[in-house]
Amino acid sequence: MRILIVCQHYYPEPFTITSIAEDLSKRGHEVTVLTSKPSYGFVGIAPGYENIDFERVNNVDIYRVDIVPRESGRFSIVRNYLSFWRHAKRKVLRLGEFDVVYSMSLSPIIMVSPALKIRRKQNIPVLLHCLDLWPESVLITNALKRSNPLYGILKIWSKYIYKRVDKILLSSPSFKDYFSSYLKLPNLDMEYVPQPAFLPHKKGEDIIYEDPTFVYCGNIGKLQLVSEVVEGFSLLENSNAKLIIIGMGSESDNVKELIKEKHIENRVLYLGPKRRDEACLYFKNCKALIVSLKEGGSVGKTIPNKLITSLYYGKPILGIIAGDGRDILEKAKGTIFAKENIESIKESFAKLLSMDEKELNEFGKNNKEYYEKNFSFEKIVDGIEANLKILKKKK
Numbered sequence: 001m002r003i004l005i006v007c008q009h010y011y012p013e014p015f016t017i018t019s020i021a022e023d024l025s026k027r028g029h030e031v032t033v034l035t036s037k038p039s040y041g042f043v044g045i046a047p048g049y050e051n052i053d054f055e056r057v058n059n060v061d062i063y064r065v066d067i068v069p070r071e072s073g074r075f076s077i078v079r080n081y082l083s084f085w086r087h088a089k090r091k092v093l094r095l096g097e098f099d100v101v102y103s104m105s106l107s108p109i110i111m112v113s114p115a116l117k118i119r120r121k122q123n124i125p126v127l128l129h130c131l132d133l134w135p136e137s138v139l140i141t142n143a144l145k146r147s148n149p150l151y152g153i154l155k156i157w158s159k160y161i162y163k164r165v166d167k168i169l170l171s172s173p174s175f176k177d178y179f180s181s182y183l184k185l186p187n188l189d190m191e192y193v194p195q196p197a198f199l200p201h202k203k204g205e206d207i208i209y210e211d212p213t214f215v216y217c218g219n220i221g222k223l224q225l226v227s228e229v230v231e232g233f234s235l236l237e238n239s240n241a242k243l244i245i246i247g248m249g250s251e252s253d254n255v256k257e258l259i260k261e262k263h264i265e266n267r268v269l270y271l272g273p274k275r276r277d278e279a280c281l282y283f284k285n286c287k288a289l290i291v292s293l294k295e296g297g298s299v300g301k302t303i304p305n306k307l308i309t310s311l312y313y314g315k316p317i318l319g320i321i322a323g324d325g326r327d328i329l330e331k332a333k334g335t336i337f338a339k340e341n342i343e344s345i346k347e348s349f350a351k352l353l354s355m356d357e358k359e360l361n362e363f364g365k366n367n368k369e370y371y372e373k374n375f376s377f378e379k380i381v382d383g384i385e386a387n388l389k390i391l392k393k394k395k
Contacts, residue, residue, distance in 0.1 A: 043069075
């Protein structure tokens with residue numbers, strides 16, 4: 001098949017879409033990617049990519065459009081989103097002929113718009129892999145209130161896009177309720193296919209810790225409860241345990257200030273963003289990995305990628321999560337759960353510190369086995385490829 005992939009993010013940005021594209025190419029398909037010049041996780045455009053409009057990497061043709069780089073502040077992020085939407089819609093019709101389009105929907109949903117444009121022009125099907133819900137995401141992050149007229153516009157725009165794709169792969173089972181009950185789109189063709197874990201090749205040796213160490217790695221926004229994790233950890237008494245935080249996001253500065261305010265710089269180490277092939281070196285020898293997601297709304301019921309990744313690494317998990325994510329971790333039988341308050345989080349840290357090596361190893365083993373049965377990369381790409389083939393036949 002001639003597959004066009006539309007997604008604002010791609011390597012060197014840390015998203016699973018790169019692995020999916022390359023694996024589809026290995027399976028014999030002609031894969032073309034329409035994406036942006038990378039800026040997520042970088043200061044400005046990633047070094048060396050400022051003037052790259054096209055490259056071929058691992059048998060994947062990658063076309064990059066100009067964007068306004070991400071900076072701090074919501075206005076900058078909005079400009080970033082709209083710049084991809086505008087430039088990618090202009091570019092998409094100049095890329096050639098395709099059989100199908102696969103679009104991974106991160107935030108915002110408007111990044112799918114170029115896929116719809118070529119769908120109309122070439123009469124080809126679009127498969128949307130939904131990893132984030134719109135316009136729900138702007139509510140849960142407090143970017144907008146439901147009463148704001150702009151929210152109403154986003155809802156109309158989101159429904160317009162969802163209705164015009166040919167099939168939606170849901171990364172969390174509960175997404176179906178959101179489409180049916182809230183967006184009033186019960187007749188969409190939908191199927192649960194989880195997102196794959198982001199598994200980079202390690203570059204270097206695994207970090208060895210002198211003290212029991214917990215690791216949080218991921219986005220640091222309002223939904224991830226990282227400040228609550230830091231506060232809960234700070235309440236531990238008579239402990240030599242350490243907490244490592246890797247990542248960046250809208251709450252990064254607040255987290256850094258909190259660490260200083262609590263005078264725990266020697267116990268909580270904020271390392272900032274790291275490439276995934278570097279960040280994963282911190283996982284193998286840690287006491288547990290932290291998976292946190294604020295409860296509330298449909299977004300709070302989702303399965304975050306770091307949950308799937310944490311299962312893969314076969315470590316015990318400290319989970320502050322509800323919805324589909326909690327269901328999975330309960331079935332895996334390798335998690336100590338905490339509520340969204342600092343006392344409960346403290347108690348969960350203490351519980352993990354009290355467990356002996358045999359108990360911890362059993363937790364890790366359970367998580368790894370659950371990953372292999374339910375979230376292996378090959379199985380997920382099988383599901384994506386099968387759906388693309390079905391849509392192509394219906395063309």
